[in-house]
Amino acid sequence: MTKDFQGKVAIVTGGGAGIGRATAVLLAERGATVVVADLHAQTSTEAVAEITAAGGVAMAIVGDLSDQTVVDNLVSETVDTFGGVDVLINNAGIMDDMSGPHEVSDALWERVLRVNLSAPFLLTRAVVPHMLSRGHGAIVNVTSEAGLRGSAAGTAYTVSKHGLIGLTRSGAVIYRDKGIRVNAVAPGGVTTSLEVNVKGDAMGLAVIGGYNANVGRIAAATELAEVIVFLASDAASNVNGAVVPVDNGWSAV
16 A cells, blocks of 8 residues: 655544545555544544554543634644644534424524534634645545535534535635645535434424435445545545535536
8 A cells, every 4th residue: 555645744633434444544555644633532543453462653632622722722733743734634523403494593593503614613713724834735624425415414504504605715716826635525425433323303303304215325435535535645646626426416407
């Protein structure tokens, strides 16, 4: 396996499980030093153990990335320990309860938007100065099929993922001449540990359920990781501002 990330430092959020863990492991296999950022201490520690057992270098930072102080600590610890940041994978996210706009509570709206959109923004804002100082960097945001349409999730989740695509494209334009690329993947159905606390009587569920017959095959997390790592690699040096569906053709239906 090529070591195309040798000497590079990567932060992977939600790196303790699912797509994040598969991505962290693959980056390490390809030579990156990996910082696993996750809300859960046990899973992040397990991911680091898996990486180090295979001969890689990794550390875990635990905390809620929607909190500015946690983000500041994550980035400062990474820079102090490993000297900088070359790659940021904004993968951590939460689901909503499939509510329609008139059903969404203030608490649900604020939490979903904070985790799925504000946290990637805070992390991007924090790492970009370090990438600018190095003259290069790659950011990959994990959005969703829900970011491409209005018929894949509830209102709060759908809005958050559309917003993440906006953050991706804005960053791509702003930093295109500074050596920093910003891209996104839009997963369809994936086998992950993402908790879906569906509200059984939600209008969103009743309506959207009729569209989801087009989901198709459920992907393994490793299939997403391969595309994420490609976008973060020098092999994708002229790919910037792209939103790549990894959904077995769901977005083409």
